[in-house]
Amino acid sequence: MADVSNSRLVAEGRDAVSSLNFQVGTLVLAVIYGSIVCLLPNENFFDHENYLSYAQNAWDQLVAFWTINPLVVFANEPLWLLLNSVLGLILTPEAVVRTIIFVSATSAALKILRFDRRIVVFGFFLLIMPMVIKNYLIHIRQGAALAVFLVGWFSPRRKVRWTLIACAPFIHTSFVFILLLIGITSATQRFRLGPSLRLPAFLGIGIAVGVGLGWVASLVGARQADEYSFGATGISGVGFLFWAIIFLLMSFEGKKYLKKYMFETSVVLFYLGTYFFVEVTARIFESGAVLVCLAAFNLTGWRRHAALVVLGALLAVQWVARLNQPLLGFGLA
Known part of the structure; x- marks a missing residue:
């Protein structure tokens, strides 16, 4: 003993x-x-x-x-x-x-x-x-x-x-939308809605916000009303492709994972839903992207390996695209 x-x-x-x-x-x-x-x-x-x-x-x-x-x-x-x-x-x-x-x-x-x-x-x-x-x-x-x-x-x-x-x-103010997604996630969990109902709802909310965001910003006098055109300008589709793949990998993980990481998946869907409607969607997504990446790390098996490859590729693509820009794309010429 x-x-x-x-x-x-x-x-x-x-x-x-x-x-x-x-x-x-x-x-x-x-x-x-x-x-x-x-x-x-x-x-x-x-x-x-x-x-x-x-x-x-x-x-x-x-x-x-x-x-x-x-x-x-x-x-x-x-x-x-x-x-x-x-x-x-x-x-x-x-x-x-x-x-x-x-x-x-x-x-x-x-x-x-x-x-x-x-x-x-x-x-x-x-x-x-x-x-x-x-x-x-x-x-x-x-x-x-x-x-x-x-x-x-x-x-x-x-x-x-x-x-x-x-x-x-x-x-x-980007976190207004993050809190909105948290609130909706909590409400859908309380009403015990399954992923098959929750996920389309988040996509629809993203599209609705993308269409009406400029009007709301002007109504409340937010500084963004004068800073952005609230249109789909200068988009390449690269970000949409990478994060759509991440969402698919999350979906393949199953209902248990989607229930645990419903907020993180809602952030991705919100981004995908607003991507082709408003140029500030990337700024909103960046406020929740860290949690999305951490959730992707907790995928299992081949899905986790695939997610890490996708995120690694995204990292490489983003830095390579900046190589010829002033201060790696962060500064003035």
Whole structure:
């Protein structure tokens, strides 16, 4: 009995050390990732001057929106403006931008790397995918919202989880649609609708949003109403093809998988449904793409291998397409 007890203690000790090593290792990797992206010289990146302006004038913008209509305030990312206003009181505009990048990138990387012990290598490649890393280079506001969302999503505490998830749309409006999909997923689960009914519903919602998004943005006075044409401009079909394959692989996994990852599959269907209607669909999809990729990693057998090949090919295609662009497609000529 003594030998059995000692063996058990030794095994538990090894597990504890292994767990500690994993926690420390992923923290170090996340900090390195966050440090690299925040220290990159970003003066020539798209929208850099715009983010410096936020750091200087966020409070004035917030007040200006309020004088128009309180609804306009809520439609124009008030938490993002408040964050910049507070940080701008103690930091220079450049320091504000780099601080937001570091905290956002590090937080998101930590959640991705700690998703599964098997995922560290996969997580690294996910972090360098253009659709992810550009959130910390040129789409900084969306990167901040994504970090808040992921911290909430993976929180074991229900109140913390839903508070942070609810905050994300007020940092970047793309998360309005993510919350919409979460709400619809929850409703369909409550009414015990099967995948055969849920999935067409999500596709239909995507098409409806694609048709009416521009009108809604104009109605509430969102900044996107003046920034996008809300039409299918400049689409190549490459993204549609890759993510359609990922969706098919998820479908082949079966009802149990679809039930567990109904939200992630709904994000893909929403993207496919809006793809040919509105050019901002990729920005909306990027807000949920990390969770979609993590769900794809949890496919089994040949489906998992196929998904990893598809995601690897997508990574390669995206980077190769950027090789001849200024700053790999992130900057001005």
